[in-house]
Amino acid sequence: MSHALVIGGGPAGLMAADALLSAGVPVVLAEAKPSVGRKLLMAGKSGLNLTKMEDRADFRAAYADAAPELAKMLDAFGPEEVRTWAEGLGQSTFTGSSGRLFPTAMKASPLLRAWLARLDGMGLDRRTRWQWLGWAEDGGLRFDTPEGPVVQHPAVTVLALGGASWARLGSDGVWADHFRAVGLPVAPFAASNAGILVDWSPHMAKHFGAPLKNVTFRAGPLENRGEAVISARGLEGGGIYPLTPALRAGHDLTVDLLPDVSMDVLVERLSRPRGKQSRANAIRKVLRLPPAAQALLMEFARPLPEEPAVLAATIKDLPLRHAGLRPMDEAISTAGGVPFAVLDAGLMLRDKPGCFCAGEMLDWEAPTGGYLMTACLATGLWAGRHAAAWMEGQQEGRHSGQG
Incomplete structure (x- = not known):
């Protein structure tokens, strides 16, 4: 036969x-x-x-x-x-x-x-x-x-x-x-399903391998809540992978570091009197961001905006500057x-x-x-x-x- x-x-x-x-x-x-x-x-x-x-x-x-x-x-x-x-x-x-x-x-x-x-x-x-x-x-x-x-x-x-x-x-x-x-x-x-390349500043080195959890990534029409890992070469993980088509098309990548906190609530919290606390300490206590997320905010938004509404908007839509997708042979698909x-x-x-x-x-x-x-x-x-x-x-x- x-x-x-x-x-x-x-x-x-x-x-x-x-x-x-x-x-x-x-x-x-x-x-x-x-x-x-x-x-x-x-x-x-x-x-x-x-x-x-x-x-x-x-x-x-x-x-x-x-x-x-x-x-x-x-x-x-x-x-x-x-x-x-x-x-x-x-x-x-x-x-x-x-x-x-x-x-x-x-x-x-x-x-x-x-x-x-x-x-x-x-x-x-x-x-x-x-x-x-x-x-x-x-x-x-x-x-x-x-x-x-x-x-x-x-x-x-x-x-x-x-x-x-x-x-x-x-x-x-x-x-x-x-x-x-x-x-x-x-x-x-x-x-497809690829990480992004980021040229980190030296202060990010201590966060290599750290996960970013409970954040929402956006690129163009696509949005995905998930996790990513900070690596020496950039960001990778299931939170970013689904956005690959939009990133290939040239859309900017942003992240909402506090997707469970509304813009209005965040502005109210950031507007509270800080008393004798330094501004940095007051912001840190109000946001309660994990170290990796705090580091990401400082990496891409320093110096932090003074106006509470502008700072809140930055936290809710933080631009992630990057050098494009990882090489095709390193992509999952x-x-x-x-x-x-x-x-x-x-x-x-x-x-x-x-x-x-x-x-x-x-x-x-x-x-x-x-x-x-x-x-x-x-x-x-x-x-x-x-x-x-x-x-x-x-x-x-x-x-x-x-x-």
Whole structure:
């Protein structure tokens, strides 16, 4: 029987392989690195946020402009399905206070081992250190392998090659050159879910590693309440990551250091007589800011405005001067990739029948919090199922033609 080829051993590729094998299609999985799931294992070091348990409409909204394209895929394999899938692999889960779903083990390795055992038991043929080099003149897929050059001629192909961040884990974006070489368009890559670069003054050094908690960040039309960490190179964390699209567009970044205190209340507090206290001490006692937040205020607003209303406005909307986003390879994910316009409803390339795309190589982005993982799994499953159906249709067509 003809086989399917899946290129890329991340969550999207493994899920595509799972769908194909479940449909009875033999699968060869080609991975450029010495082992599969490397970025998945790295994500698992911080707990492996699988998805977010929330209303499907709210969940889809996190994908912004790509939500209409992804809607059917996320409806077919959304938060509830992710939980069922993980527990079906023997991995118990729990939902945190924010709605985020994690494996009870709080790491990726047990889930990945269980998944690979399932796939291997279904007959998955894994080929590691297979670097895809693009298409051959006869339409085959060329690889550089430990055994030398190889050309594969599968009945159907699923490409799950990732974005362009964390190149050392496999997502180097080199595949975009292979697409362009045969006239397939690729939207330029850009950093997503990235921290910002800040050239701190020396007095900030003692705060490196300190968290900023219970603050609200804003950039253009986007706003997010969350945490960030002051690092030697700038600010990073879940509070800032969702604002990446607005920061890429050139919007300024500001922070509300006291989101639970209204402007009027803050002005009233700052207007109280300070008696014999120094102004600095009076402000410190009124604001009760944690040391990291106090340091941030002094870093970006010193000398502090004398007028209470102006000082309050500064605290509620403190401009954070920065030198832009962290480099793309240091971002958690990337925007850009294969435009949905060149794919059919099953994620097959219109100009390359039998070749499907899935995962982060598609042109979508989403914030952290389980959205990235879920969309990779959902698009992988969607592409794998449609690849199996397409292959079956081709075989039926040949048989009817012969009859």
